Amino acid sequence: MSSLLSSTILRKVAMALSGIFLMVFLLQHFVINITSVFSATIFNQFSHFMGTNALVQFALQPVLIGGVIFHFVMGFVLDIQNRKARGTRYAVYKGSANAPWVSRNMLISGATILAFLGLHFYDFWVPEINYKYIEVLPEDPNRYHEELVHKFEDLTRVVIYVISFFFLSLHLSHGFASSFQSMGVNNKYTPTFKSLGKLYAIGIPLGFAFIAIFHFLNH
Amino acid sequence: MPIPSGLINLIMKLTLKIWRQENATAKGSMQTYSLDGVSPDMSFLEMMDVLNEQLMEQGIEPVAFDHDCREGICGSCSMFINGEAHGPDRLVTTCQLHMRKFKDGDTIHIEPFRAKPFPVIKDLVVDRTAFDRIQHAGGFISVNTSGNTQDANAIPIEKADADKAFDAATCIGCGACVATCKNASAMLFVSAKVSQYALLPQGQVEATDRVLNMVKQMDEEGFGNCTNTGACEVECPKGISLENIARMNREFLSANVKG
Ligand code: HEM
Ligand code: SF4
Ligand code: FES
Numbered sequence: 001m002s003s004l005l006s007s008t009i010l011r012k013v014a015m016a017l018s019g020i021f022l023m024v025f026l027l028q029h030f031v032i033n034i035t036s037v038f039s040a041t042i043f044n045q046f047s048h049f050m051g052t053n054a055l056v057q058f059a060l061q062p063v064l065i066g067g068v069i070f071h072f073v074m075g076f077v078l079d080i081q082n083r084k085a086r087g088t089r090y091a092v093y094k095g096s097a098n099a100p101w102v103s104r105n106m107l108i109s110g111a112t113i114l115a116f117l118g119l120h121f122y123d124f125w126v127p128e129i130n131y132k133y134i135e136v137l138p139e140d141p142n143r144y145h146e147e148l149v150h151k152f153e154d155l156t157r158v159v160i161y162v163i164s165f166f167f168l169s170l171h172l173s174h175g176f177a178s179s180f181q182s183m184g185v186n187n188k189y190t191p192t193f194k195s196l197g198k199l200y201a202i203g204i205p206l207g208f209a210f211i212a213i214f215h216f217l218n219h
Numbered sequence: 220m221p222i223p224s225g226l227i228n229l230i231m232k233l234t235l236k237i238w239r240q241e242n243a244t245a246k247g248s249m250q251t252y253s254l255d256g257v258s259p260d261m262s263f264l265e266m267m268d269v270l271n272e273q274l275m276e277q278g279i280e281p282v283a284f285d286h287d288c289r290e291g292i293c294g295s296c297s298m299f300i301n302g303e304a305h306g307p308d309r310l311v312t313t314c315q316l317h318m319r320k321f322k323d324g325d326t327i328h329i330e331p332f333r334a335k336p337f338p339v340i341k342d343l344v345v346d347r348t349a350f351d352r353i354q355h356a357g358g359f360i361s362v363n364t365s366g367n368t369q370d371a372n373a374i375p376i377e378k379a380d381a382d383k384a385f386d387a388a389t390c391i392g393c394g395a396c397v398a399t400c401k402n403a404s405a406m407l408f409v410s411a412k413v414s415q416y417a418l419l420p421q422g423q424v425e426a427t428d429r430v431l432n433m434v435k436q437m438d439e440e441g442f443g444n445c446t447n448t449g450a451c452e453v454e455c456p457k458g459i460s461l462e463n464i465a466r467m468n469r470e471f472l473s474a475n476v477k478g
Contacts, residue, residue: 008404008444009434009471078444082402085443087335091236091249092328094302095401098453104401106446178447184472186465 011078016182018071019175023200025064030204033211040145047144051128072114079107102174109171116164123151152215161212165205172201231257231323235270237282238330240339243346247339249328259319263306264289264296266318283342289314291456294391297398298343299330304395304454312393312456332398336405336440349440350392350408356436357429358412360421374420384418387411389457396451396459402443407451409437410467411459417470427477430470 032050036043050056095104102109127147131137152158176197180190232255240247254270261269264286271281287293296313300306306316321327331339336349362368376384390411397405413430416422422429445464452461 006438007434008406008438008442009468010475011444012446013468013472078446082404082443082446085335085403085441086333086401087403088333088339090299090302090330090333091238092302092330093401095450097303097307098399099401099448099450103446103448174447181447181461181465182445182468184465184467184469186462 011074012182015071015074015078016179018067018074019179021067022071023172023176023179025067026204027200030207034207036145036148037211037214040142043148044142044144048139048141051132051144052139068117072110075107075110100174102170103178106171106174109167112164112167113171116160116167119157119160119164123157149215149219152212153219155216158212158216162209165209165212168208169201169205172205173198176200229259230255231259231318231321231325233257233266233321233324234326236326236328237343238339239282239342240331241341243338243340247342249330257318259317261318262289262314263298263300263316263318264314283340283344285344286314291315292391294393294456297332297345297347297394299328299332299398301328304332304398305393305456309453310456310458312391312395315456332394334394334397334403334442336403336442337394337397345394347392347394349442350394350405352440353405353409353433353436354392354412357425357432358416360416360425362421371421376419380418383462384415387414387418387459387463390415390455390459391457393456395454395456397442399450399454400443400445401448401450402446404445404451405437405440405442406445406464406467407455407459407461409433410463413467413470414463417466426470427474430467430474434467434471 032043032046035046124147132139177190177194180186180193185193232253235252235254236249237252238247239250252270252274254266254273257266257269264284267282267284274281285295285297287295289296291312291314294312296305298305298313300313300316305311305313307320308316329343331337331343331345332347337345337347340346388411390408392408394408396407397403400407413433416429417426447461447464449461452459
């Protein structure tokens with residue numbers, strides 16, 4: 001751990017690993033959510049499983065929360081260190097001349113995602129925890145789809161979600177390929193990874209936005 | 220010397236905003252100078268020479284800046300011009316940048332390379348001995364020159380590896396990568412030096428210690444964390460590739476595993 005904090009490269013690798021972990025989670029999250037569009041039954045089955053399975057609830061969920069916290073705390077720490085490493089700032093600095101906006105503003109896109117996660121937890125996670133562990137209401141395996149659709153009746157929420165997915169897309173359009181480079185993967189497959197990265201970075205957030213809009217229009 | 224008539228309408232008048240700082244501890248600031256009679260054929264450093272002549276005539280202390288070879292090989296001419304290391308041109312150092320890249324009436328901002336580990340000594344001159352210390356930490360091979368040394372040409376090396384090693388070896392240690400990087404990261408420089416040896420059999424003997432020691436020194440100097448923006452690669456006068464950074468990360472990870 002001490003070397004993790006003292007070595008720039010190990011910090012970056014940790015950042016990349018946590019980022020990849022989150023991307024895998026996001027894919028899984030998307031696969032489950034998209035079922036809500038075409039089958040309430042399948043969505044309910046998945047959600048009931050995820051919500052009641054002990055492994056998911058007491059092993060994977062804490063790891064995920066830990067992963068998110070690690071990722072954004074590390075993101076902020078790296079950014080503070082990087083600002084310090086410059087020292088006196090330039091009077092004129094033309095960042096756009098040599099690097100894309102998304103790569104220079106991971107903190108902005110990341111912080112937007114963080115703010116979104118606050119809302120998202122308030123919307124789904126807090127009521128879930130309340131339902132299951134505080135009020136300890138009887139489990140109804142068919143409640144999930146209805147709860148989801150109910151949330152997206154509100155236009156403001158849908159708009160906030162869609163904007164957040166846009167920033168997620170920006171974050172991932174740099175993050176995906178960047179994480180491979182951080183781990184030392186840069187070879188003849190790199191162009192393929194970059195294309196896959198673009199596909200993921202556009203496809204997944206667009207898909208999430210579609211789900212939100214779909215339920216808004218169909219409630 | 221009279222200016223040839225064909226050139227007369229190409230001659231530029233410029234406004235220069237230059238960082239002036241008395242010494243390492245003084246507080247510096249941007250100062251504005253006006254300079255007339257700049258030919259598009261001048262190199263940027265020649266333009267600076269003309270400015271300094273003018274300043275001396277006016278009894279003003281000339282602008283201190285680093286330069287040596289003036290042909291793009293020594294890496295000393297560090298200047299951050301209009302927000303870019305070595306100015307707007309690609310694959311050139313400041314000494315190879317020409318005034319034809321600018322227009323009559325332009326305002327040009329000239330600042331020293333900025334990074335905590337590159338403290339300003341005076342005006343545009345910065346102390347880049349942090350790079351030397353990184354080199355001393357491992358950027359070499361220990362060859363016993365007893366007279367029995369094997370002829371390097373007798374060791375077969377794959378063409379692709381030899382090419383990559385040569386490409387990495389073209390790094391001139393100018394520091395543009397650090398100056399440009401939004402994080403003041405020195406990864407491109409260090410990775411070029413690590414790669415140059417990592418790709419060749421002669422470099423294998425000390426490979427593990429080399430990468431660990433050089434990265435350790437880089438971190439101790441206080442350079443920032445790479446975030447893969449790729450700005451270094453674009454601004455590097457020698458076109459050193461990001462591939463080298465990935466290679467260094469691999470070398471570093473496997474060296475850590477080996478211990
Ligand atoms: C679902 C949420 C998120 C996912 C999937 C994600 C994914 C990624 C990935 C893949 C990387 C690239 C890692 C690397 O190049 O080493 C990354 C980097 C980064 N992330 Fe996130 N991230 C998420 C949330 C956040 C949040 C909430 C923040 C909060 C500030 C954040 C801040 C950063 C920063 C500052 C970087 C470093 C920039 C860089 O190294 O290029 N991320 N993220
Ligand atoms: S990698 Fe390029 S920019 Fe960096 S020191 Fe070497 S030559 Fe200069
Ligand atoms: S003076 Fe040597 S590279 Fe410019």
